[in-house]
Amino acid sequence: MASAISATASPQWSDLSRQDQTLLLFARLMEGGLEDDETVAELSKLTKMLNDDGDFVKKGEPSVAGVIDSDCVDTVLCYLDMRNADIVRAHAALCTSAYLKAAGEDGRQKLSEFFMGRVRKSTYDDYIVAFCVASAIFPIVPDLTSDLFLSEGFLGSLGPLMRRKWKSRKVETACLEMLNAACTHAPCREAVLKYCSEWLEEIIEQDPEEAVTSEYAHEPDMQLGGGSISMRRHSAHVQELAAVVLAKIRAVQPAKPPPNLSDPSESRVQPATTSVEDLSKMLTKMLLKTPEHSTQSSIEGLAYASLRPRVKDDLSKNGEFLAGLVKTLESAAPRSAVTYGALSILSNLTVYPPTMSEDEKRMSQLKAYANAAGKIQPDPLNDHDHVTARCKRVFEANVVPVLVTHSKNGSVASLSLIISIVNSLSVTAAHRGPLAQQGAVRLLISAWNALPDTETKTKRTAAQALARILISTNPALVFGGTQPTPQTSAIRPLASLLVPDPAAESRDLLPTFESLMALTNLASTDDDTRHAIVRTAWPDIEELLLSPHPKVTTAAVELVCNLVQSQPDALALFAAATPQARNRLQILVALADAEEAATRSAAGGALASLTNYEGIVRAVAEREGGAERVLGLCGEDDEDLRHRGAFVVLNMAATAGEAGRLAREKLRGAGAVQVLTECAKKSRSAGVVEVVVEALKVLIQEE
Incomplete structure (x- = not known):
């Protein structure tokens, strides 16, 4: 349909209808021969047309999606191919998202037909495109993509494909990147574990340096099924991707207790599998050895593997790894996958177990006993002392200045991780002075103000970290310097902790207590600060004078004494x-x-x-x-x-x-x-x- 308007014709753009403009853009994209910047420009125009379409439809005009047929959809989706430049693929993803929003159910149907049609053709080129499309659209329409991914027979067909005698690196890479994207979705992750873990293990176990002795090794340009085949061994990059996928599907599985050898129903011979700890060591080695090739995938895999206590402890004790991770984070672009992955690892290394009341502790123990017959006990590597030791190692890796830099341009998700890390580091009193010196106070105040009100938990975490630091530091030193931050800017975040957390089932008074102590420290300085505290928080302070918890009452009275x-x-x-x-x-x-x-x-x-x-x-x-x-x-x-x-x-x-x-x-x-x-x-x-x-x-x- 796009060919209805010739790409060589040059009518005045403004004289064309929206439908004709859309067809002309598709004609240019189908024509081929465009430079990457020209392709990006055309995709950007098309994306804008589709994004604006909803406003015109509301006015009663027909949607431009009505003139977009299967050939047009095929054109845009093929720009998601991994063999295109990254910038082209990124703009194609934005265009695909805009199209699916404008086309509704018809767009989803065309996308489904494209994916299944390419898979049925079973050529290497078609596999590459189908897998690349699935990887790109998983975050856009996860429900549709997961349905395609879980369609009967699809996952089962990947094993024979990956086990073929002759390997196509591009097919394997595209397939594993698709599995990697699918692992963000729980049902898909379970399906990958069931159908793919065996051949993923085989990929990891192979030696990529082993020479191919077959006669075909002398024909690196041999074509088979539309793809360039040069090896009978999986490449190191493919092995790395396989390790990332395995780390994702295994790290989130509950830890299994050792077999009960006295129970005849349990087999004494357990199948050999690559453990999450082994995968972590493999990814760490790859990250340190070839950071220019494996940074993003290794960090992504370690972000999942570091959910395991043993992996956390091993990574924190690896000084070379921590230094490399901080260096990688320092050079990573804001809002990038590398930034988010590195922050996730640091957050996993430093996170403390949640504070529970005595009743909650007893209930948790009863649930654990009921679910696992008492076999699974809390991992000692997750206790307070081990987490504190990990926090000390992370802090000594000089991570705080890098966190301060990334906090200025980070997404809400990244900012939440940064706040979690700083909050954990602030638990140790010895860290609080250096945290303030390195800019953590300004980071936390700015983050608290920047976060939307819907991020209640993250804002309270930022306020609590701020309170801890201000308890242990001299306000005159914290808020001085060449670019001083007014100390009154800390009052609103601190005051937010004086009221109960609306999302919590029971009230945790520790943040309230720490906030009162921090406000008391601020109130020791000058009348302007005291008046700002009274104006902002007096009703809540007054209520806490009668708190049933004696330490909270004491802290409230001490604050009043300064006010x-x-x-x-x-x-x-x-x-x-x-x-x-x-x-x-x-x-x-x-x-x-x-x-x-x-x-x-x-x-x-x-x-x-x-x-x-x-x-x-x-x-x-x-x-x-x-x-x-x-x-x-x-x-x-x-x-x-x-x-x-x-x-x-x-x-x-x-x-x-x-x-x-x-x-x-x-x-x-x-x-x-x-x-x-x-x-x-x-x-x-x-x-x-x-x-x-x-x-x-x-x-x-x-x-």
Whole structure:
């Protein structure tokens, strides 16, 4: 149909209908003889026509897909052939995707007919094109491609093809690349394991350097079935691809327990197979030996193999591999398969097992026992200590600067992996300072802001990693430098951890606790930061003062202690003539008598600052038991607690006016003179004794 308009004709493009423009583009593509850049230009125009088609259809115009017949589809799909330039194949894939979207069910039918027709012809050229098309369209229409892939007899026919006496490297490469793409789909992966694992093993076991002794070895240009045949042995590249496919189908299989030799139903002779660990060593060797030829496929296979604990540990202990992987990542293009694969390996090496509550741990153990009769136990190589050791090795490979660079242009998927890696590295306190120095704080803040709100889990992970780093570092050093990042930019990510994760069945309070500690560190700097924290997160902070978890309560009170160093915020939150302010102050006074010493200390510190204001002194004095709670701090065994309590008493007793008179009256009535006298006797610090003596002087003098 495309030939209806001659490619040599030159009508004005704008005078043609959309259908005629489409046919003209196909005529040019069918004509042949185009340079790669010319082909790319024509494919780009056709892709735009197809992408815009939906808007015209909505306006009532006919779709240009109606004039695209099987010959036209054949033309575009043949540009997916591996023998074309990569840039041509990439644009052909975009064009195919646009066509399938515009043509709907008719396009899917034509694609199916093309694939099955080529496979039925059974020539090498037809196999190559069919396999290349399947590889390219798997990510575009996985449901359709998997149906074709799983059609009856198809996978079974690949074994005889790959076992033919005479090998076509292009056919084998195209076939294995198709299997590689198919392994992203679980049912296809299972089918490959069932029908192809045996001959994949045979490919790996062959020696590619062995000379072909057959008489045909002297005829390298011999043609058979349309393909150029030169060898009776599989090439090293084909072996590598076979190893990648095997790694994918075996790495995701559950680990099998060793055979029970006392059970007669279990065979003592187990079939010999290439283990995931052996495949990993093979791919690692290929990556290091010939990186210019095997980088992408080796990394892709290792990304799957490194799901296994033993492989993780072996790779992390291979310094040459880690250095090579970081170097490869450094030179890899953003949003490329190599970048994603390398990040996947690093993420697998550093990932910690998920945090589980005691109930969840017991349930997991029961499920494991039920599913495997107790034979499969958690792998010790996945425990906290082994993961920490792997993280240390990855960190020492100087990976962080490379992660920072890739985070600036990465996809959401890559950014999620980068955040996972940084989060794991930040678990070790010794890494946090260097992480900050190497740009991890800016990375995490930028990532948190860049990620869409739908990426809730990844954003929380970024915020938690940020919290860990800011707990252990000086904000003045972290946010200084020649291109400073405002420290207030960290507040919103940290504040997001103060509320429960909506996607979690049970609340994990560790991120909340770490966020409170990081905010406390920031609040130690200046009033602008304190005010920004209050403005952004106060309702959540206030709620956490009453957390049932004592450590969270302590962290919240410590944060409040730093926040009230800002006079405007202290007065607005605790001294306003509102029920909310009075309630907050009552909570703080009550926490001065909390069970945890750290909570009492933080509450005492906050009250030591707040009792500088007359209105707050009056409110504490008027509260039932307020004076007793304050004096309770002075009777503590801990020197620091006594110091804070004495400051609160001195501030209240020394307040002028009616508020001061009321405070002194309440303190005396609660036995302040005796308590302070005992406090002075206990104390060995001159600073504490000095404050206590000043408070006593004020209390014992006549009104």
